[in-house]
Amino acid sequence: MAEATAIQDRSLTHAEPWGAKPKRMFAPATVMVYSILIVAALYYLLPLYVMVMTSLKGMPEIRLGNIFAPPVEVTFEPWVKAWSQACTGLYCEGIRTGFWNSVKITIPSVIASIIIASVNGYALSNWRFRGSEVFFMILLFGAFIPYQVMLYPLVIITRELGIFGTLTGIVVIHTIFGMPILTLLFRNYFASLPPELFKAARVDGAGFWRIFLQIMLPMSLPIFVVAVILQVTGIWNDFLFGVIFAGTPNFPMTVQLNNVVNSVQGVKEYNVNMAATILTGAVPLLIYFFSGRYFVRGIAAGAVKG
Amino acid sequence: MAGNKRPPALFRNLNAKIAAMPMIATVLVVFIGCTVWTVVYSFTSSRSLPMLNFVGFDQYTRLFNASRWNVSVKNIAIYGCLSLVFSIVVGFILAVLMDQKIRFENTFRTIFLYPFALSFIVTGLVWQWILNPLGIEKVVRDMGFESFNMSLLTDRSLVIYAIVIAGLWQGTGLVMALMLAGLRNIDEEIWKAARVDGIPTWKTYVFVIIPMMRPVFVTTLVLIATGIVKLYDLVVAMTNGGPGISSDVPAKYVYDFMFAWANLGQGLAASTVMLTTVLIILIPWAMFEFGGRKAK
DSSP: OHHHHHHHHHHHGGGSOOSOOOOOTTOHHHHHHHHHHHHHHHHHHHHHHHHHHHHTSOHHHHHHSOTTSOOSSOOOHHHHHHHHTOOBTTBOSOTHHHHHHHHHHHHHHHHHHHHHHHHHHHHHHHSOOTTHHHHHHHHHHHTTSOHHHHHHHHHHHHHHTTOTTSHHHHHHHHHHHHHHHHHHHHHHHHHHSOHHHHHHHHHTTOOHHHHIIIIIHHHOHHHHHHHHHHHHHHHHTOOHHHHHHSOGGGOOHHHHHHHHHTOOSSOOOHHHHHHHHHHHHHHHHHHHHHHHHHHHHHHHHHHSOO | OGGGTSHHHHHTTHHHHHHTHHHHHIIIIIIIIIHHHHHHHTTBOOSSSOOOOBOTTHHHHHHHHOHHHHHHHHHHHHHHHHHHHHHHHHHHHHHHHHTTTOTTHHHHHHHHHHHHHSOHHHHHHHHHHHTSTTTHHHHHHHTTOTTOOOOTTTOTTTHHHHHHHHHHHHHHHHHHHHHHHHHHTSOHHHHHHHHHTTOOHHHIIIIIIHHHTHHHHHHHHHHHHHHHHTOOHHHHHHTTTOSTTTTOOHHHHHHIIIIISOOHHHHHHHHHHHHHHHHHHHHHHHIIIIIHHHHO
16 A cells, blocks of 8 residues: 555645655556556557558458458548448448438537527526526436437427428427536526626616627637537437437438448448448547547536536 | 416516526426326327327236346346446546546546547447457457357347447546546545545545545436436447347337337336336435535
């Protein structure tokens, strides 16, 4: 245990005078901490590495070789094929159809859900009315109800409204199910702003919408970024709602990817499958890599209670 | 509402009520309305169309006697227990290691958390490829261990563990991030006090820090547990319930009965059981979390 205490010693000395302190870079405890972290990191990176390597090999090399080995002959053929020729059932147009469908689903869903949730969160934090807290509590609890419980009645409702199997339908569904987390996010953010601002604006005669548009919005850019990241990744990664509510011509990329890879007919082309998988994961991954801090805030918001 | 008698009460703060309309509609129609609908119709013998011919608990009797449902429940229990224990233990250990003022903390966090940005479909397909016979099995065999067998995906009794591996890869980073945030919220003074008293670090973690982080653990537990009940995409992508029905899960059972086999009553009964399970997890948590606060 002396090793573990040594780590703590080092970490606690920062409260003492600044300046160069002698560093024991290779203390046994430090080495242990780093080696465990590095081994864990390798385990986490392995699937990404395998995906990329497999997607760059030709099929003969895959059958003969080792999944961990880098390609002997790099080929981008699988990527081209995955994008524009891979087959899902009857059609062989690649997963670009799915990509564009996902774009068409994600953009309006993100915009609609964020507008509704931000206004709602603002009303709940600054303009409470009788019953508003009760509705909010039920909304939060609703986030925990398994989707399977609400699926069939929602199918009936959307069918009656004539939006089942359409882009509008899937956008409405995403807006509904994004509401609990987004409302929580915005409500907590608006509640954390100094109340004097709101009061001063009211004294000056500004109303509900004016305070929202001119005072609140300009101050809440960070939370909007968090909300956009949360929604884009969440909606892009959705499978269940897409397969039920979007309708066959609008199947999002995840559904199409699953159809390509798990289709029974034909020879399995693992390199094409992996290229298609990377392409599907690329959008949320890029968002994640470029927005690390905000992404963490977004998912933490889901865990921190209101 | 009493609003009709006193119009001003209903129309006061009208804009806020308009702004909250989508929420009110969602709560009343979707979260309450649809749930009640499902529970009511789970007591009917509806086949491909919902019909109100009540049959009591028939659907539930059939459900609990169905071997496929029992396999699903057993699978979700195995998946649930293993992923709860492993993601919390591994997530906490990683968070503790990350909290030792290490270098490259951001790099490590990025690596541990990136799978969480990927969908379950992508996760399932990657692990399907790694665990397939051309994957790890072949690598080990080529190294000279000719008889090495790792047929996780084709072995009926092992396939659920393959799903656990993939699920853990995707979700542990989230637990790590939540735990790390919890550790960072612990007052530095606690550590100083423990050090002054000469308490070993591991003891401080076990007897001081972990009890202090109870809210974080409880919240994480509830998040993971409710996620487990919803497990669906990962199974569809990785095994599609196979081989046979050996990796079936409740969410897939519900989907198949509702949308593929037109046996609505059965699907609704199964989804009502899922709802009940979530309520059993959720109600004690809600009482723990919010009951105490109201007393203040």
